[in-house]
């Protein structure tokens with residue numbers, strides 16, 4: 001299984017791969033561009049290629065996380081900018097050999113939620129038009145704080161289906177968001193897995209953000225907690241981690257670092273939960 005954490009790109013993309021490997025991870029997430037800005041970045045191809053080679057050599061899977069202000073549900077006035085950023089993110093993650101670029105489902109503040117879905121589809125269509133790389137856009141489910149879009153499996157599946165190039169789109173399941181939104185009810189993993197399989201969600205699940213939740217199931221509040229210290233708890237994670245859908249995809253922690261200043265201890269904890277179920 002591929003387990004790891006979000007890591008810094010201070011030492012370049014190759015630096016992020018090496019720091020993941022040195023803490024016992026065989027998966028990681030990084031920010032391909034400045035996470036707080038809407039400006040594009042010039043790819044350092046040498047750095048990206050070194051990252052891709054290192055990951056191939058050590059059998060590591062990675063994902064990039066798109067900048068926070070990137071909102072595919074934004075209205076047409078901002079579309080060009082959003083598409084440019086998505087293309088830039090795809091270009092970088094592809095060069096780094098990553099599985100995909102994780103993109104939040106999108107926030108729509110207008111009156112008609114249907115317009116929000118249309119915006120997302122049009123934005124994704126433009127971003128993937130003519131794109132031939134292997135890195136996918138990975139839509140991440142939302143917690144329900146500040147926007148009602150992207151809380152359910154049905155929305156993810158429908159948006160993907162209605163896109164012009166669905167083969168370029170996959171999903172990233174954030175477990176904290178799934179708890180907060182009510183998508184995943186306590187003790188209900190097997191039911192969720194069965195339903196998500198029928199809906200054609202899990203066959204396109206390409207990454208997991210593994211986070212416990214500081215707030216209860218259905219609270220609509222997005223605060224990540226370390227594994228086993230929140231409302232999801234170790235037993236639910238152990239059940240989830242035994243899923244066959246999770247065997248070959250990156251599972252990445254977005255939680256606070258441990259006492260040693262890394263996620264080494266928490267990665268070891270996740271691996272131990274996994275062993276319990278084997």
Ligand SMILES: [Zn+2]
Nearest residue numbers: 140174209254
């Ligand atoms: Zn997340």
